[in-house]
Amino acid sequence: MGMEGIGARVTRKEDKRFLTGKGRYTDDMVVPGMKHAFFVRSPHAHARITGIDASVALGMPGVIAVLEGKQLQADGIGNLICGWMVHSKDGTPMKMGAWRPLAIDTVRYVGDAVAIVVADSAAEARDAAEAVMVDYDELPAVTTSLAALGADAPQIHPEAPGNLIFDWQIGDPAATDAAIAAAAHVIEIDILNNRLSPNPMEPRATLGIYDEAEDHFTCYTTSQNPHVARLVMSAFYNVAPENKLRVIAPDVGGGFGSKIYIYPEEIVCLWASKKTGVPVKWTSDRTEAFLTDAHGRDHVSTVKMAFDKDHRITGLKVDTVANLGAYMSLFSSAVPTYLYATLLSGQYAIPAIHANVRTVYTNTVPVDAYRGAGRPEATYLLERTIETAARELGISPVELRRKNFIRTFPYQTPVIMTYDAGDYEASLSAAMQAADWDGFPARRAQSEARGMKRGIGMSCYIEACGIAPSQAVGSLGAGVGLWESAEVRVNAVGTIEVLTGSHSHGQGHETTFAQLVADRLGVPIASVNIVHGDTDKVQMGMGTYGSRSGAVGMSAVVKALDKVEMKAKKIAAHLMEADEADIVIENGDVKVAGTDKSLPWFQVALAAYTAHNLPSGMEPGLKESAFYDPSNFTFPAGCYIAEVEIDPETGKTEILQFVAADDFGNIINPMIVEGQVHGGLAQGIGQALLEEVRYDENNGQLLTASYMDYAMPRADDLPSFSLSHQNTPCPGNPLGIKGCGEAGAIGSPPALMNAITDAIGINTLSMPATPLKVWSALQAVQMRQAAE
Amino acid sequence: MAKVTLTVNGRAMAGECDDRTLLVHFIRDRLGLTGTHVGCDTTQCGACVVHMDGKSVKSCSILAVQASGSTVTTIEGLAVQGELHPVQAAFNQHHGLQCGFCTPGMVMTAVDMIARHGGQLDEATVRQELEGNICRCTGYHNIVKAVLSANEQMHGAQRQAAE
């Protein structure tokens, strides 16, 4: 490892612009003639639109246009789609209802867009939006998945009778039922996974620019995957052909999944720009973000786990209902199926698994992938269940896990996945040692002496990252391939640009991708620039989500570097009159091994471009591209331990320590990996302790529409974290890396809930474990005990 | 329309705006200083923190006209002649930022915090003092480290100078 190569804690190249206020986010963009949009949104969760009257609004100061859905439809703009086809177990395709960018006949959640107002200023647009008179006939609304499946539930889409989108299954039902029937012990538990709002700190924004002379559109947007946005807007929404649509995702202030999807606002602003002849910018405020950004999770499950007399797991049966909200968002169908149920084996050898998943429409914001996407749901379900089993069986939760760990690889689970490598014992031991697990009873006694309740809990998670291979995901219903692309451009002076289809919105690609090049060619990272986020600059790419940028995106860079290196060696061999096989690249020099013959890197690059003396038949230039399609998912895994103290008088939980032991395979930059874990942990802890999206079940109003009511984790809610890494290199990609972006959010909720339930001695507690909920649970027990 | 005059990052600036224009929008839209961000609408996230007459304030909750006549420092005014302020340098050194959106507010908050506490900062105090700033990326771990490190560097240097 060089000073800046793979494994080095290099500080980030991109930091300076962010630290000095020179970051360029979508809302920072200003173009000549630019005007501002505000969306008229439904105040009702479910209603028929009987009329829209914009006459007053059109007369207000600064107003340029008020445009509605019928005009959009007349101009041939298509409906939003879900890009992953899932079939029900009876073979019928999922039942997707129409999602119009601007609602025409019916609104289906509070915040559903109805019209766009374009005005000179954002304030004027908002003033006028209030004056757009929309007549609604209110309809009954339903917000929870179980209620939506009820016989008397309101029908949300005509395409989906009973609000059921699909009824899907995975695994072997007969074998699982047989295992349960034959079991020595069966543990049953109900599991709720709370609904969350991703809340990247930068609210969504978009700037649509139509150039009439060129008949060309430019879309600045807060996207994790600008190429996918362009593809979908061209191929399905009919905004413009791809060659007439440039999508730019400049600096993006966090995503966590919520900026994968193409939302109505991008499409409508582009269309409105053409309609009005002016560039149209829209920036969400936080309330609007709560009302319209895709939410995450919202699962209701029942679980049965079967054990033999030796406490080996013999079967797992899961029934899950997932709330997908009012419309099917881009990847919504994949999250509670292929990203969830395929991970239900966890770190354990379970011979028989069966999961049934029903997805339903409700009058709520669409639900899609949020950091972890399906894997937190699987991990929470499994790790709460095994903890409960240990308690009910009266054995150590550590021993129960150890007894059931998978220990040989590759391991084929009953639910599609083939785990390629791992050492679960290593992470478990490391975490227990770091947490001083054995010293816990003494610490608990100290807390008890102070009238406090102390608890400890663990979680052993596994996840699947780098979502791939394309052929495999295609066979499971994905509408896109999940490869990644890279182009390595060596300039004539030897400096390098790497164009990647991955997108950085906090992950530090401008540093880590450069480290990869530095490691390979021995050039300083200062001479390497990473280019991303612009469909005009970068070849087609698939973007950043599912912890895929390292395992897939960087592997594509490796492949392109292979080609660059091969060509550079050919040129060097020719220039130095040596055998190509003897050429090595070391510390920025191209050398003939075993001799003192050497050329600096820039001279080889220069030779490629002067083309005065190249091997016969060789094309000039030094620029190569590659598309990398992985052979498998990657499987990061680890063990997390939380220790908490609860104040029984108030129900408030304090996290005393949080230990994370992760196996991410090889690591490019430990500093950045640690940062990813910290952030994931904070989001997972937020889910377990603080965060929950809540609707009024009677009328579908969003009750948590601002930070006044949606509790975001703040600095004093969290401890400093204790981290360690174990390493079983991933055999599936050239770098041996597995991905680290989501693990923190996946592994932490069950560790914390296991600790909290351990502290209070009450196993049935749902997330988030707010002071109110914990206190109420303790009160209920006290009242029961008093009655006995 | 109101006339607003401010001294921003050492330069006198004037402009007209609606009375209802927030200071943050005046700074961003009229002055073109887009480092100050808006992350919420309920005075909670702190992405908009600037210094007004030497004190940290939330520029999303002050009208530009209210601020008229005052001296404002934004994130763009912190580095002197290209050299990062010790707090900025510490955020880089300790990886105290990821997406960068909350970062300007965090940095301005940290500068104010360090000044007010005169070197007396510990982890618990820093975490408490960050109550008005929300970060979704870092879990605060490295932000806390960066603030403590900058505090040590700035006040350690002062102590050395005094000795």
Place this chain on the structure above:
Amino acid sequence: MYATSYHRTSSVDEAVNLRASQDEGRYISGGMTLIATMKQRLAAPSDLIDLRHIAGLKGITVKGRTVRIGAATPHADVASSVEIRALCPAICNLAGMIGDPHVRHMGTIGGSVANNDPAADYPSAVLALNATIITDRREIPADEFFQGMFETALQDTEILTAIRFEAPDKAGYAKFANPASRYALTGVFVAKTASGVRVAVTGAGSGGVFRVPEMEAALGASYLPESVAGISVDPGLLMEDMHATAEYRANLVRVMAKRAVQSSL
């Protein structure tokens, strides 16, 4: 925010006269509540009359055991006042728990007390300290000032100019913050003086800040945390929302009262 007209004033008289000429005007001081409310379009004053630059409204004076805090004094100044801390650290601690450091640099005691938000911290201190609310035209005892959520004895054009109180023998404030907003889910201020003990609760009451006579009597008899441990308030008088049931708030009133006393010892 709806359109509004801003006026900066330099004297109380100027402000009162201006306000009297408007139907829908509002005084603004730090604006930490009002601007936020206007941004949400939940308030639409035609005019804003800025009191923050009136010199006479700012500052802290301590004479003997009498503390006078000018209405336009920001929370941060109260929190860091060495003079007040020597006499009544509880109110400094309370001021240091309001909002966050940035809000404390702008928000003022006058604005907070005049607004009488049911989850604001200051009203509990003003009521428990039996403070006097001084306006441009009169002095109002705390017991008569607070008249329910967001309701006070202030007349339309009346300006709160200062808060005055005698430093108590002992005082303590304990707050349980709403996990999301960080406003008081329940906050209890306890003050012990020669004439007795007063206990005021904020954040919990469905009619805004209120006193708890049973606790006051118990603490008057024996000023110890245990004295209030067995006293409960009627949940029927308390607010209920997604963050706290009335029963939970009733519990918090008791627990915070206990801790407020503890912190004052």
